[in-house]
């Protein structure tokens with residue numbers, strides 16, 4: 001039985017009171033995601049990423065118009081994935097975006113393999129803003145980060161983070177910790193010989209002076225409070241991106257880009273192939 005046949009077999013859901021709508025809407029919130037152990041993936045791009053990463057997709061809900069334009073994607077869905085047509089009104093009720101592109105999916109959270117001796121770790125202390133977190137994860141994936149330690153803050157699987165990360169949140173090995181958990185990780189990283197770099201606006205060594213080819217943990221802090229003092233105290237060095245005094249600091253996701261990509265730049269310059277995630 002082909003996927004396209006599956007789609008036409010069932011009638012589109014047309015009522016917002018359908019129980020499936022409530023179940024998928026519950027995935028907007030951390031509690032619903034925790035209880036169901038599922039994520040909501042909105043839009044064609046995230047569905048493509050989920051398929052590329054071979055995530056376990058339980059359900060794809062799509063408008064008839066989307067289905068008629070995406071035959072190849074429909075055909076690529078695993079047979080265990082339920083394909084459910086729905087009207088545009090139902091799609092809009094399920095999605096968090098104002099103009100959904102006609103498809104949402106629901107699947108299990110990813111479980112990428114964790115490298116026990118990573119060469120490049122990004123550690124985030126209480127990042128609150130979903131847009132910042134998503135943007136940062138996208139850059140982290142581009143920069144060859146092998147592991148992300150997240151102490152408290154925004155849920156990396158919130159729909160807005162997934163969208164802002166362009167799917168990078170699905171591809172990166174993420175570990176969610178509390179403050180003490182991150183402290184312990186930093187102690188362990190120090191014992192394992194990784195250099196731990198605290199980032200600060202206006203204090204520390206300019207980032208380009210460091211040797212980023214060494215195994216490294218890069219620590220970034222909360223949007224308002226910065227990096228917690230006791231975490232910064234565990235770092236081997238403070239690094240900074242120098243800028244004018246017209247601003248006190250940079251947006252954390254903006255600051256992350258040159259810092260994360262400096263390692264890539266230095267390794268390219270030395271002709272070493274940077275570790276891929």
Ligand SMILES: C[S@@+](CC[C@H](N)C(=O)[O-])C[C@H]1O[C@@H](n2cnc3c(N)ncnc32)[C@H](O)[C@@H]1O
Pocket residue numbers: 199200201202219220221222223224225226227239240241242243249250251252253255
């Ligand atoms: C908006 S800043 C926090 C500002 C906060 N008032 C403070 O005292 O740190 C958020 C994070 O972005 C990073 N950051 C911002 N500007 C930076 C800069 N010029 N150099 C290095 N990191 C920076 C740091 O990780 C910082 O903790």
